[in-house]
Amino acid sequence: MLRAGHDVEIFELRPFVGGKVSSWKDKDGNHIEMGLHVFFGCYYNLFGIMERTGSYDLLRMKEHIHTFVNKGGDLGALDFRFPVGAPVSGLQAFARTEQLGWGDKAANALRLGTSPIVRALVDFDGGMDMVRGAASRNGLEIKKETTHFHHSRRRRRRDAVTHAGPRLG
Numbered sequence: 001m002l003r004a005g006h007d008v009e010i011f012e013l014r015p016f017v018g019g020k021v022s023s024w025k026d027k028d029g030n031h032i033e034m035g036l037h038v039f040f041g042c043y044y045n046l047f048g049i050m051e052r053t054g055s056y057d058l059l060r061m062k063e064h065i066h067t068f069v070n071k072g073g074d075l076g077a078l079d080f081r082f083p084v085g086a087p088v089s090g091l092q093a094f095a096r097t098e099q100l101g102w103g104d105k106a107a108n109a110l111r112l113g114t115s116p117i118v119r120a121l122v123d124f125d126g127g128m129d130m131v132r133g134a135a136s137r138n139g140l141e142i143k144k145e146t147t148h149f150h151h152s153r154r155r156r157r158r159d160a161v162t163h164a165g166p167r168l169g
Contacts, residue, residue: 064089068099087117 001008023033039046039059050056064080076099082089094100094108112118116134120127 070099087112087115087121 023031026032047056050059066078066080068076068078070076076097078093078097078099080089080093082092090112091109094105094112097105100108116127116130118127119130
């Protein structure tokens with residue numbers, strides 16, 4: 001906006017920047033996470049802004065793998081590293097993980113396989129129509145469609161604690 005000749009003022013309610021994305025330690029020393037701390041490679045506009053503001057070099061890139069510490073200390077993972085990008089990398093990650101049973105894997109594959117991202121690979125306008133249609137529905141409708149997924153996540157949440165990698169700094 002500045003390059004287009006506009007005056008820009010940024011307001012932040014809290015004493016630090018970041019909007020909904022932030023983390024801090026509570027009084028017991030536990031890390032509290034608020035918001036998504038992941039930037040996907042397709043966020044070209046975000047990375048452009050970060051390069052123009054000098055903040056891109058401050059990103060800490062990590063492998064595309066999510067590690068889980070399960071009950072008893074056993075480790076599990078969702079490993080998205082794959083020579084082919086989305087959605088194939090997601091399909092193989094969910095298919096190979098030991099974190100989910102075969103029913104959950106099939107449900108996740110069906111949801112991803114019928115998602116707007118897959119349709120957009122062959123029909124971009126059709127994929128965008130799916131996104132716009134989903135945006136116009138209410139949360140209850142979407143929840144009814146994804147009930148199996150939510151039950152799966154709730155069941156797994158009891159047995160696994162997500163650990164997205166070492167905290168640096």
